[in-house]
Amino acid sequence: MKKVLVLGATSAIAQSTVRLLAARGASLYLVGRNATNLDAVAKDAATRGAAKVEQQALDLNDTAAHEALVERATQALGGLDGALIAHGVLGDQKACERSWVDAEQVLRTNFLSAASLLTVLANRFEAQKAGTLVVISSVAGDRGRQSNYVYGASKGALNVFLQGLRNRLAPSGVAVVTVKPGFVDTPMTAHLPKNKLFASPDKVARGILRAADGRKNEVYVPGIWALIMLIIRSIPEGIFKRLKL
Amino acid sequence: MSDAFQSWGRFPRAARQAAHPIVWQTDRLPATSGTLLPYGQGRSYGDSCLNEGGTLLTTATLDRLLGFDAATGVVRCEAGVTLDTLLRLAVPRGWFLPVTPGTKFVSVGGAIANDVHGKNHHRAGTFGRYVRRFELLRSDGSRRVCSPEENPDWYEATVGGLGLTGLILWAEVQLRPIHNPFVLTETVPLENLDAFFAVSRESEPDHEFTVAWVDSLARGRKVGRGLFYRGNFAPPQFDGLPLAKSHLSHGSGLAVPFDMPGFSLNRLSVAAFNALYYRANVLKRGQRLQHYDPFFYPLDAVQGWNRIYGRDGFLQFQCVVPHATARAAIQEILERSAREVPSFLNVLKTFGGVPSPGWLSFPRPGVTLALDFANRGERTWRLVAELDRITREAGGAVYPAKDARMSAESFATYFPQLERFKAYVDPAFSSSFWRRVTVAPAVQPAALPLQEGAPLPAVPLRSSL
Numbered sequence A: 001m002k003k004v005l006v007l008g009a010t011s012a013i014a015q016s017t018v019r020l021l022a023a024r025g026a027s028l029y030l031v032g033r034n035a036t037n038l039d040a041v042a043k044d045a046a047t048r049g050a051a052k053v054e055q056q057a058l059d060l061n062d063t064a065a066h067e068a069l070v071e072r073a074t075q076a077l078g079g080l081d082g083a084l085i086a087h088g089v090l091g092d093q094k095a096c097e098r099s100w101v102d103a104e105q106v107l108r109t110n111f112l113s114a115a116s117l118l119t120v121l122a123n124r125f126e127a128q129k130a131g132t133l134v135v136i137s138s139v140a141g142d143r144g145r146q147s148n149y150v151y152g153a154s155k156g157a158l159n160v161f162l163q164g165l166r167n168r169l170a171p172s173g174v175a176v177v178t179v180k181p182g183f184v185d186t187p188m189t190a191h192l193p194k195n196k197l198f199a200s201p202d203k204v205a206r207g208i209l210r211a212a213d214g215r216k217n218e219v220y221v222p223g224i225w226a227l228i229m230l231i232i233r234s235i236p237e238g239i240f241k242r243l244k245l
Numbered sequence B: 001m002s003d004a005f006q007s008w009g010r011f012p013r014a015a016r017q018a019a020h021p022i023v024w025q026t027d028r029l030p031a032t033s034g035t036l037l038p039y040g041q042g043r044s045y046g047d048s049c050l051n052e053g054g055t056l057l058t059t060a061t062l063d064r065l066l067g068f069d070a071a072t073g074v075v076r077c078e079a080g081v082t083l084d085t086l087l088r089l090a091v092p093r094g095w096f097l098p099v100t101p102g103t104k105f106v107s108v109g110g111a112i113a114n115d116v117h118g119k120n121h122h123r124a125g126t127f128g129r130y131v132r133r134f135e136l137l138r139s140d141g142s143r144r145v146c147s148p149e150e151n152p153d154w155y156e157a158t159v160g161g162l163g164l165t166g167l168i169l170w171a172e173v174q175l176r177p178i179h180n181p182f183v184l185t186e187t188v189p190l191e192n193l194d195a196f197f198a199v200s201r202e203s204e205p206d207h208e209f210t211v212a213w214v215d216s217l218a219r220g221r222k223v224g225r226g227l228f229y230r231g232n233f234a235p236p237q238f239d240g241l242p243l244a245k246s247h248l249s250h251g252s253g254l255a256v257p258f259d260m261p262g263f264s265l266n267r268l269s270v271a272a273f274n275a276l277y278y279r280a281n282v283l284k285r286g287q288r289l290q291h292y293d294p295f296f297y298p299l300d301a302v303q304g305w306n307r308i309y310g311r312d313g314f315l316q317f318q319c320v321v322p323h324a325t326a327r328a329a330i331q332e333i334l335e336r337s338a339r340e341v342p343s344f345l346n347v348l349k350t351f352g353g354v355p356s357p358g359w360l361s362f363p364r365p366g367v368t369l370a371l372d373f374a375n376r377g378e379r380t381w382r383l384v385a386e387l388d389r390i391t392r393e394a395g396g397a398v399y400p401a402k403d404a405r406m407s408a409e410s411f412a413t414y415f416p417q418l419e420r421f422k423a424y425v426d427p428a429f430s431s432s433f434w435r436r437v438t439v440a441p442a443v444q445p446a447a448l449p450l451q452e453g454a455p456l457p458a459v460p461l462r463s464s465l
């Protein structure tokens, strides 16, 4: 990935990934909601060696703006061969249970806006017969649990969407990489008590680039989550529904 | 509440301390009924980066590089960026830190707040002199860009201001050019203190970097026995050296057997280490070329070396005494510690006369000595209190960044601009150190001159227990 569109560039995982891409001398088009914070990330990338950095402040829930956004990014970088979809919200499960407005917000940001962006990007990448789409999903999408099933559902839907897209784009040589991080120590999880399973954004970012370079399909980062989720997925539903998870 | 944020000496320990990460320059400071204190990389030794009962504003996530001009060597970055990150950016492009402490794992904010010094103080002065501008965020939400021209009073209060004037968000630092990452160094054996003074005097005009290690157990006429290191950045294309190998691993510097099982810091092991160190390095006398990393940061080669002192932690004591009284005071301090509590590592250097902009800056003309003591409770504290007294009587000062025990009376004596400074302290900010050294002597017995053998005021060794 040399000319990369990064969506949700101010998220902790995206920032770490941007630093690694910058150090490789990639050209970057960074998108985030807060213009001032985005500017700091862009300056950081430029100082660390990115060949070119452009930025645009945008609320990605505005799906009507996606087509124009991708067009602008392509123009600015003189082409596009990679995209990282990293924006997302954790949401508050309890609030989502009480109110559809809250639940819809999570589904909208994590699934609908990503699906919209992927639609635009997939068509372009398919036409140019090249490119890598990297999407940050979550282990939470592997099985619904009472503690965060709205968030989990948004990521689960995303996973299925990506599977289909991967299937569709395989003949045109476009890679679709689903990244499933476990717990990551970021501002999004600042309120949670930390344990040994929490990985740093840097570690996750290295895993993301390794997966992208290797044009992998679905990866867990860190890898230990593949095993953990294998176990979690294989618990029979009859037992699972009685667990406190 | 977190036990994770401690100081480098791990003494005293702060058990009831909340941490609030600062992620963006646009963040607001948290509203709390308690006090706030910025926290960088926790490389201060005592309690100046601790805020028992309050909140630490942690800056590890405020770590973006905001710009670097390879033509002028000016770098702008957020305050949580470490000197290590700056070196990785600057060295390959021919620039180096103008001043660096003995570890590169400190933040720019922390380096400003303690106005750190390095081996080139006699030539360059302190880090603060190279900070062109920074932005200060106060708890009332106000933001000020400070420089020698804009808001100069805030600039001077904040350089060396111990994190008490507000949170530094970003800073602009002037780097210095280098030709390559190598330092041409020379090791000169020292017989005693007189030799140190003579070699210092002789070395300073021609050497940018000078520092001495002294044997902590030498007594009598041997006091000050040690090794003097002096060096300069290597000239361009020195001997056609393979510059590509600029990231050589540490082949030299301190090789301390930190992970020896049951390794304990008693008189015997300190003596063994000091003797070994002397013998190993005296062989390396003469000139050689060294990569900057082991030259400036020998201790960084061993991650977390502070843990060898065990749970009770350790205390560092660093003082500076004016040239006029230096000979006698340094001799007395070295002899007392050799007799009472052996220090593991003794470092001696002269400070020059280049003034710092900071009102509370520690460096001043004279001789500076740093000692490391394993924390053995009252015995250690009494010695450190004594060293504080000797320093005060010699007209010197103790370094707050290294301190856990100086008295309030001493602090006021060491920093005559204290009253002026107090007006700039953010009303919501405080630190364990600040409360300790600014309470009225009447309520803090530690501030009273200690008599020999008098019990020390109760400071819980591990408040977490």
Ligand SMILES: Cc1cc2nc3c(=O)[nH]c(=O)nc-3n(C[C@H](O)[C@H](O)[C@H](O)COP(=O)(O)OP(=O)(O)OC[C@H]3O[C@@H](n4cnc5c(N)ncnc54)[C@H](O)[C@@H]3O)c2cc1C
Residues within 6 Å of the ligand: B008, B037, B038, B039, B040, B041, B042, B043, B044, B045, B048, B049, B059, B079, B080, B100, B101, B102, B103, B105, B106, B107, B108, B109, B110, B111, B112, B113, B114, B115, B116, B117, B118, B119, B161, B162, B163, B164, B166, B167, B168, B169, B299, B401
């Ligand atoms: C091995 C070793 C060698 C050392 N050698 C030297 C030396 O040679 N010379 C020397 O001078 N020092 C030396 N030191 C001390 C060290 O350089 C200082 O204590 C330094 O200030 C630590 O920086 P930090 O980022 O860890 O800050 P911390 O220790 O976390 O904090 C230091 C102070 O800075 C304040 N602060 C931190 N960030 C900010 C911010 N963003 N805004 C406002 N205030 C802030 C804190 O409130 C605190 O008062 C050494 C320390 C070690 C461990």
